[in-house]
Amino acid sequence: INNLKATELVFLPLNATSTLQSCDQGIIQNLKVHYRSAMLLKLDGHMDADLISDAISR
Template identity: 45%
Template sequence: MTGTDKLTPLIIGHSRNPRCFRGQRVSLPWESNKKAWLTAAIFKEWVRKIDGEMGRRRKKIVLLLDNCTAHPHNVPIDNIRLVFLPPNITSFIQPLDQGIIRNFKARNRSQMMRRVISAIDNDNIDSAQER
């Protein structure tokens, strides 16, 4: 509730091994499928990982979810309680529908572009020093 514990976001893309990441270490968990959407299988795996992490830290958490088909009710977990919001109200009360996703993507894209530009600039500086 205080915001001191934050879960690492899971990124879902189209490609299993995107060209832009070749030779680079991806700092966030990455999953892929044809439509770059969350699936029940991806969700179950992610929740089990979080459940294991919470078990190691001896914590119990509540995870609020909407009634998306990718959020199955039958995930075997011990340290997470899944609470599903009532149908047809999530767009009014869900924070992710209030602009968080858009802001997160914009900030992530901006930081990635800064890193790319910095890497290009550093490579140009290194090349110039070699001459």
């Protein structure tokens, strides 16, 4: 999410109106998908680096 320009993350109260929630549902779902993707790529990179360093140290 660091590479997004002109994006502001705002946390809304839990009891936001249903109108707001339905409008934002697609945006929130899209944000979750991109966040999870970025986290998995980051974790995969760390695991690959650990495997390489373990193989080198043997």
